[in-house]
Amino acid sequence: MGLPMPGDSLGDALAHAATLLLEASSVDDTLDAIVRSAAASVPGADHVGVTLAHADGRMEALAATSDLARELAAVQESIGEGPCTFDPDTAGIVHVPDLWHDERWPAFAEVAAQRGIRSKIGVRLYGDSASQAGLSIYSARPNGLDEESVQIADVFAAQAALAMGKARVIDELHDGLRTRQRIGIALGILMHRYSMSEERAFAFLTRASSHGNVKLRDVAAGVVADFVAGLEQPGGG
Template sequence: MPTESSATELTAVFARVQSMLLSLEHATTAVHQLAQVAQHLIPSAAGAGVSLIAAQGTRTSTGATDGLVEAADTLQYDLGEGPCLTTWATATPQRINDITDDDRWPEWSAAAARAGIRSMLSVPLMFRDRCLGAMKVYATVVDAFTDHEEQQLCLLAAAAATLLGSAQTRDAPQRLSAALQAGMEDRQTIDRATGMLMEQRATDAEDAHAVLLTASRAQDRPMAEVARQILERHPDPQS
């Protein structure tokens, strides 16, 4: 069953992330490995990375898996525009399905397209209501990322943000463990609700997941909370 496979996959990823913090001295080293995990977890990604932005506005990039990511990030910093900067400024995910047909960041998009990028996904790194930067994946084909990939990257970003934000505190392992456990529980709840909607609406996993995402945004509530409501009361969130 797809939902069980997804839960198993994420469980393995989170276990690896937790061991990073427990065994690596520097959080930035673990973040670099998180970028590699993101690329591995999302097969359509040609590269992944983390953009960190200091409180005073200093922009830096770490955890890039390859030169494609570094080049795309450098373009954003040089031009002062791009999806990762917007993700940091608004604390919201940004997705580009076709970079040649997206006019939100015209200079960056044109330059990135020349570098071979065709689509990308960027999600915020949130720690205690503060956005530390963005985690992102790039692809060399259009329409590489769906709502499913966005949800997966958001969970990884939550772990990375906890890692970065609390690495200097004594309770960092406990904080990360709690965050990962909560993320895993949310993922399982979303997967179960997705399966229920697939049966109720006779649709596939992507459409069912889109129903959850639409309801989450319309109600301004976390997707996991909407999913829990479905499992408890069995309503159709769009009814």
């Protein structure tokens, strides 16, 4: 299903966006769907990004509709202030109708205005004591993002947060399956190469993991990589 169109009603636009988010099958796909759908759904939106702010001041632009949205995340990290900087006590929504007349983040406001950004909405998607993810919506026009934009962004962000939760669970399940497959392959290699039982092969992996303080999946990956490297050598097999 395509993106919501500017002529759609609010209900239609949000329904389109919700369907697009639910169709995303991974975290990366979901993040891409979030920024593209928000840009099409929120009135006045010119640039959209999803940013992860860490307690140590690092900022990650996880997805964005433009290079400018990514640049604004980097600006906030470099100057240490802005609507997306980490503050676990900040309200869930930050609305800046006109950056030229907002005194909360003067350094960021000056840089953003120089880059043609005048209005901003920030909505928290999720957060904890170590990091928080936020949806950043920018407009090139003063008051380009009004109260209606805020309300729609809030509803949209709730949909996006649910979709991100679903995508994270799917990714974790896929990681778990890949880990089990890798361990199974490593067990088979050890059993074949050293004529040992599955129990002894697994004990070998767990001892290597414990003694080397390495995760079991990484030990298994090393066994597989060594086996593949041996096959690639002349006379390997």
